[in-house]
Amino acid sequence: MTYPGPGCGVVFKLNPGTGQQTVLYTFTDGADGAQPWGGLVQDSSGNLYGAAAFGGSNGAGVIYKVDPAGHQTVLHSFNYTDGANPTGDLLLEVSGTLVGTTVTGGNLSQCYGQGCGVVFRLNPGDQLKVLRSFAGPTADAANPTHGLIRDKAGNLYGTTENGGPRYCFNYEFAEAVLTFIQGCGVVFKLDPAGKETQLYQFGGFFSSDGSDPRTSLIRDAAGNFYGTTFDDGLYGAGTVFKLDPTGHETVLYNFQGGTDGANPWGGLARDAAGNLYGTTNHAGGPCYCGTVFELDWQGNYTVLHTFAGTDGQYPEAPLLLVGNVLYGITSGGGTLSDGNFGTGVIFEITLP
Secondary structure: OOOOOOOOOEEEEEOOOOOOEEEEEEOOOEOOEEOOOOOOEEOOOOOEEEEEOEEOOOOEOEEEEEOOOOOEEEEEEOOEOOEEOOOOOOEEOOOOOEEEEEOEOOOOOOOOOOOOOEEEEEOOOOOEEEEEEOOOOOOOEEOOOOOOEEOOOOOEEEEEOEEOOOEEEEEEOOOOEEEEEEOOOEEEEEOOOOOEEEEEEOOOOOOOOOEOOOOOOEEOOOOOEEEEEOEEOOOOEOEEEEEOOOOOEEEEEEOOOOOOOEOOOOOEEEOOOOOEEEEEOEEOOOOOEOEEEEEOOOOOEEEEEEOOEOOEEEEOOOOEEEOOEEEEEEEEEOOOOOOOOEOOOEEEEEOO
16 A cells, blocks of 8 residues: 655654754655654664654555664564554653554454554564554454553553444544544553553544544553543534543543634643643634644643644644743645645744
8 A cells, every 4th residue: 555645755853943954864655664654763872763654565554763874774564464554653662662553454354354453562673563453343442543652560551543332433544534433432551461451432423522532642640641532522623631540531621613723633742730732633713724722730721823824734743842842743834835735834832
């Protein structure tokens, strides 16, 4: 499978002071992969690690390394039965082991013959090991689109777009169409032995708790998880949620789909005071190009920025909080010409 569209993606470096961009590596949609949708992790030697959703020797995506000189090495090429289409960030453990997810692949008898996705571990110099092959869509989770977080005991936590017993309209990754499917998404835990526990199953049509979590989780010192759902909630525009260690979910905010934004995609960042920051993929101003928001620890919601197109539109990636500065990326907007939607921007917002 190859991804349609111009260009296959790059790894780049940006000087935040000058705005100067340097391309470190350009993908070719060959054995090196294509469309690196997730972010990067860096080791102590300056090597960068990531996943490309397509390309590779089997067309199912790759895990790669780019060294400080810009040389790329493919560490693993997925073959569908061990996973396919990795779109999330990788987790780099102290040992150098990489842990991540694929949206599809695994047991190819499930999820319309595409497989429901896997959790994998890749040890340095070793073969990839599948820790969990999801079975969805009713009893199990299905289709993890983002990365994982880890606790001190070695348990892994993540979300899947689909899975669970309820019905939803949702985006079918492999077919690139909106389909009526069973399973509105789950939050899951995977222990070091590979045993899966579903911590929470999201509801169905216009459920108050939301559905379709397209997000990595973040976790506070008390063990509470925070994330977003892309759909549903009271107004059908997504939610911000909190999940305590016992699996009790609290909706912290229901997006209304107006000036406050709609359909949060990229997950959340959290500061030391407990304030949450994120983006919405749609709504906001006249072009419905999305917003950047803050939800303070008291539950007060503030729009920090409304995208207008020329300054970016449709943010999908997580925000990075460094000190009092938020950094982010939009999937479109910027320089608009010839009727196109732009190629995206990197932006910063300085908090008070």
